[in-house]
Amino acid sequence: MPQEVLRVENLKVYYYTIRGVVKAVDNVSLTLNRGETLGIAGESGCGKSTLAWSLLRLVPPPGRIVDGRIVIDGIDITRLDHEELRKVRWRKVSMIFQGAMNALNPVMPIWLQIAEPFIYHLGMSKEEAYTRAVELLRMVGLDESFAKRYPHELSGGQKQRVVIAMAIALKPDVLIADEPTTALDVVVQAQILNLLKKLVRETGVSLIIISHDLSVIAELADKVAIMYGGKIVEYGPSEKIYKNPKHPYTQALLKAIPRLRAPRMKLSYIPGQPPDLRTPPPGCRFAPRCDQAMPICSKQEPPLIEVDKDQFVACWLYSTSEKLKNKNNE
Ligand code: SF4
Numbered sequence: 001m002p003q004e005v006l007r008v009e010n011l012k013v014y015y016y017t018i019r020g021v022v023k024a025v026d027n028v029s030l031t032l033n034r035g036e037t038l039g040i041a042g043e044s045g046c047g048k049s050t051l052a053w054s055l056l057r058l059v060p061p062p063g064r065i066v067d068g069r070i071v072i073d074g075i076d077i078t079r080l081d082h083e084e085l086r087k088v089r090w091r092k093v094s095m096i097f098q099g100a101m102n103a104l105n106p107v108m109p110i111w112l113q114i115a116e117p118f119i120y121h122l123g124m125s126k127e128e129a130y131t132r133a134v135e136l137l138r139m140v141g142l143d144e145s146f147a148k149r150y151p152h153e154l155s156g157g158q159k160q161r162v163v164i165a166m167a168i169a170l171k172p173d174v175l176i177a178d179e180p181t182t183a184l185d186v187v188v189q190a191q192i193l194n195l196l197k198k199l200v201r202e203t204g205v206s207l208i209i210i211s212h213d214l215s216v217i218a219e220l221a222d223k224v225a226i227m228y229g230g231k232i233v234e235y236g237p238s239e240k241i242y243k244n245p246k247h248p249y250t251q252a253l254l255k256a257i258p259r260l261r262a263p264r265m266k267l268s269y270i271p272g273q274p275p276d277l278r279t280p281p282p283g284c285r286f287a288p289r290c291d292q293a294m295p296i297c298s299k300q301e302p303p304l305i306e307v308d309k310d311q312f313v314a315c316w317l318y319s320t321s322e323k324l325k326n327k328n329n330e
Contacts, residue, residue, distance in 0.1 A: 002033035005173050005206050006055070006093075011068035013047075013054045020278035024050040024063065026230040032174065037200055037207040039217030039238065041253065042227035043274050048210045049098065051227070052176045055208070056089055073173050090117060094172035098179045101159035104151040110137070111147035114165050121170070136165040139202075140195060157188035161195065168199060175199075176208045181216055193219045215257050218242055223310075226250045229275045229285030232304060236311035246313040248290050284316065292317060 013025035024047045032038050040048050053059045055070060057077055070077050072092050080088065097103070105113055114136055115129035124132065134144050140161040151159060160180065167175055177196060181189040197220055200207050211217050217224060217238070224241045226234040226249065234247040245251045255268040272289040275281055281288055287297040296316050304314040 002036070004031055005034045005073055006030075006032040007069070007071040008051075008055070009069040009071070011051070011054065011070065012066040013050050013059055013063060014066050015063040017062055017278075022063075022277045023230050023280065024277055025054065026277075028068075028227075028230075028232055030225055030232065030235065032206050032208065034173070034206055035200065035204045036223070037209060037221045039214075039221030039224045040208060040210045040227060041212065041214050041217050041224060043212060043270075045274050045277075046227040047230040047277075048212075048227055049178055052095065052178050052208065052210055055174070055176060056093055056095055057085055058089075058095075090121075090167075090172060091170045092172060093174040093176070094167045094170065095176040096160075096163055096167045096178065096180050098182065100163045101156060104159060104162065106151050109148050109150060110154070110162055114162065114169060117169050132169075133165075136169060137162075139168070139199070140165045141191075155188075156184055157191060160184065160188075160192055164192075164195065164199070168203065168205065171203070171205075173206060174208065175205045176210070178210045179212070180209065181211075181213075189216070196220060214242075214253055226253070229280055230277055231285065231314065232312075233286065233314045234312065235304070236308070240308060240311045244308075244311075246307055246311065246318060247286075247315050248292050248317070249286050284314075 008028060008030050011025055011028045015022040015024055028051060040051065042048055050059060050063065054065055059065065065078055072088065075088060077085065077088055111130055111133040114133040118124040118129035118132050119126065134147055137144065137146055142158060142161055146158065154162065180196065181192050184192060193216065196207060199205060209217060209220055221238045223236060224238045225232045226247065228249050234241060234245065234250045241250060245254055252270045256270065258267055270289055275285050281298065283298040283300050284302050287293045290297065294316060302314045302316045302319065304312050305318065307313045307318045
């Protein structure tokens with residue numbers, strides 16, 4: 001029986017700016033089991049990173065969690081005070097931040113950057129912490145010779161391996177990787193994805209991988225959540241979503257992936273822009289860009305419903321309430 005490690009229920013995260021309230025994450029729910037990998041995909045600005053930050057309660061101001069629950073290993077982290085939160089971050093849930101490899105301290109040797117939590121959180125001696133840092137370097141495919149080097153002596157892929165070692169240092173239950181392969185060339189990208197796969201297999205960590213690139217997520221994820229305009233529009237096992245995408249947005253995203261072995265054809269794209277989340281369109285937020293939109297779509301928001309076993313879609317095309325659909329189409 002799969003053991004649930006993360007549950008997000010009706011999460012709302014808004015940014016209170018002087019130009020209005022940005023509803024970056026608007027009523028999102030999902031679950032993750034131990035050892036499972038969840039991919040979160042969508043265009044830039046759809047709320048993926050805000051969702052990730054909220055799982056560590058690290059949403060930058062003027063953003064804040066407005067409503068909902070985030071339960072990690074039985075603990076609702078939305079209710080913890082600062083001190084309680086410190087015990088959960090990095091131990092229960094940890095994150096590889098987007099672009100973090102460029103934020104390594106340039107004047108500190110690699111081993112010390114990895115070992116800091118052992119010295120300051122766990123009270124280890126420097127010798128013990130060094131040994132543990134070397135073990136972690138080995139886990140991410142770097143030998144001991146890297147321990148005493150400085151960040152400028154490492155390639156982009158090696159720095160990303162160091163960042164991954166730092167994120168798994170305290171053996172978290174949930175590891176979030178926000179665009180972990182952005183800015184890396186395709187060969188190094190494949191190496192980093194293989195490394196994440198190996199860590200999931202060997203450590204049993206539950207992984208959330210966030211990317212705008214569905215081909216990156218396809219490499220790793222057991223299940224996929226597609227976000228659009230701050231909401232999940234399709235959610236389910238990755239095999240079903242890649243083989244039989246139901247939501248017009250998922251279908252369009254998959255069509256936009258270039259395929260090397262397919263016959264030569266014009267690359268598809270999604271016309272228009274994602275919605276301004278201060279003033280999202282009424283009804284379905286994808287309606288202004290959807291080539292299958294119906295009159296109801298711009299009037300009423302479609303609910304997220306199960307259309308196939310474990311595959312959930314928010315789209316009026318799949319509403320079982322045909323009467324309601326027809327009534328609104330009149
Ligand atoms: Fe398109 Fe309507 Fe479905 Fe939205 S609800 S994706 S507009 S068909």
